[in-house]
Amino acid sequence: MSAPGATNPSATELLCVAMGDGNELDFEIIELLFFAYRDFISDPDAILETYGFGRAHHRVVHFVNREPGLTVAALLDTLKITKQSLARVLKQLVEGGYIHQVAGPEDRRQRKLYPTRKGRELALALARPQSRRIANAFSALGESDRRAVVQFLAGMIDKDATGKTDSGTTGGAAGEASV
Amino acid sequence: MSAPGATNPSATELLCVAMGDGNELDFEIIELLFFAYRDFISDPDAILETYGFGRAHHRVVHFVNREPGLTVAALLDTLKITKQSLARVLKQLVEGGYIHQVAGPEDRRQRKLYPTRKGRELALALARPQSRRIANAFSALGESDRRAVVQFLAGMIDKDATGKTDSGTTGGAAGEASV
């Protein structure tokens, strides 16, 4: 284990005071968001595991159910991932009978995505515990406080409409989030 | 492209109505949390990329700075990941001179983690844009509304102390404390 008891070079300047003392930065909210989100996605994660699915499937099934007839391009734009990333999970969901693809009526190049009954049920099953958690967190709050929460969350979201969809070959940044 | 125009079996029952219509589930907050969190972490992500680091490094450097002297076990419990997962990023942070390990004064098996000046600066640089985003979202809210947001986020967090720490072979004792 290479005895790091000796690894304290008195010249290296170790900081022993907690970050946040005398600082203006909002560490409280930063950490609350981290823990809240972590637990928020833990509910559907447990359900997904029984299906052999992951968070990526959750996001796809969620948005397709929220907006049936969504095109692949629109979904890519919402999720901000590459089509290659989407392809893998979408294929599984289509083959598993959760989602169907239908050629666009106007533009037949498009693939419009629709949930099946089974897909709708999965999406609802995943949303239920999350909704329950939200209701629980809301239970102590009044109507005006709840509106404040909505306003706050909306204010945290980037407004710039830098849709990125896909580009030529592909396109991408970096990300992983989760619903 | 295997013309899926014919893949609409009229017996498969596709749902064309958006999930959420006439439903009690709180889809608005579910989606706000998704987008808010995604954008919230996009800020530090961009900075981390210039260091060749990822989100895992962010979390480690953050909590070590927030609680200097944290032991490895405590950090694992906070992050709820395995020691093998932590090992990789912690090693890079130690070798890069962002974090130092010091044998515990009482229990010399422990490795207490301290940020260096460099590590503190990284943590602050990562927290800054997040704090700015929060301040921006808060700017329209009054003191009582801000308290409501804190209360809401806290209410979203699991209170049960079912830590999971490790599993491998080692210290996976039964009962653990929590954050």
Add this chain to the structure above:
DNA sequence: AAAAATATGTCAACATAACTGACATATTCG
């Protein structure tokens, strides 16, 4: 009608960050 652009799909290779399992080592405790 031919050419270009668009929407989608797909193959291949790779990176990150999580996981499990097994084992090593130092230290503390009974």
Add this chain to the structure above:
DNA sequence: CGAATATGTCAGTTATGTTGACATATTTTT
């Protein structure tokens, strides 16, 4: 001493993201 604990590490797997290159169907433009 021997068991438990705290940490580290090797090896292999999985999930999800990435880039690059190319194929195919369809629509739009010239």
